[in-house]
């Protein structure tokens with residue numbers, strides 16, 4: 154009998170077929186499986202989910218045999234880690250696998266906002282350029298100051314990329330230092346010394362809504378906000394107001410509250426580039442992440458600790 158797992162969020166077909174080969178996979182997204190999942194609840198030994206989706210404590214409590222939540226991502230903000238630990242459930246992530254791609258998307262968003270990439274594409278496709286319209290000038294990255302909030306591996310990778318573009322990096326971090334980037338004690342100090350504020354910190358109670366109206370106020374009318382962390386770090390109504398009234402210049406956002414049903418007010422904001430939570434979404438990285446999920450499951454069902462356990 155194959156071990157049984159609950160698939161909370163779908164994965165790449167190549168990875169799902171390997172899951173199917175090794176396990177009986179109950180797919181939460183498939184309404185046709187509701188009844189069979191109910192019947193299988195006592196036998197499900199592991200759950201696989203995404204970082205942005207996580208798994209609720211209610212679901213953890215419905216699965217008496219659960220021993221592992223394998224996250225296909227690095228975020229654990231949608232899982233109550235203490236509750237999981239109290240239930241004896243290990244939580245494992247894909248730490249390290251997605252660092253470069255997430256940092257790349259941070260730079261892509263910054264370039265897209267600064268160089269008006271999306272507007273330019275639309276101008277050409279609509280025939281506007283051909284009819285004589287032109288795009289307003291963009292802004293250079295060289296010489297601009299990038300403030301990184303959260304200097305984990307992704308924050309560092311973003312800073313290294315930004316330096317290659319000629320930007321001057323500074324940061325604010327609860328736990329990490331850097332040999333030559335200046336540190337600021339809090340996000341207000343960081344934002345007032347930055348042209349671009351990039352959010353790279355984990356979503357925790359301490360980082361909830363750290364970007365609010367006063368922070369956006371000091372970022373200033375030339376300032377750009379990049380968010381490759383989580384929507385919860387931002388007071389979204391304050392951000393929307395700041396983009397509308399010119400308190401800040403622009404934003405590049407990969408993450409939002411209430412994904413994918415984000416606030417419709419984002420849709421007509423100027424100088425703003427929106428992505429549907431794609432920072433780790435490349436073929437290479439999603440394959441690497443899938444391998445880590447498969448390794449964690451294999452270890453768990455062989456009676457060993459999941460190699461990338463975090464709790």
Ligand code: 8YV
Pocket residue numbers: 162202203204205206225226227228229251430431432433434
């Ligand atoms: C993924 C993420 O998009 O790593 C995370 O925490 O949010 C993203 O990398 C997600 O895990 C896949 O659903």
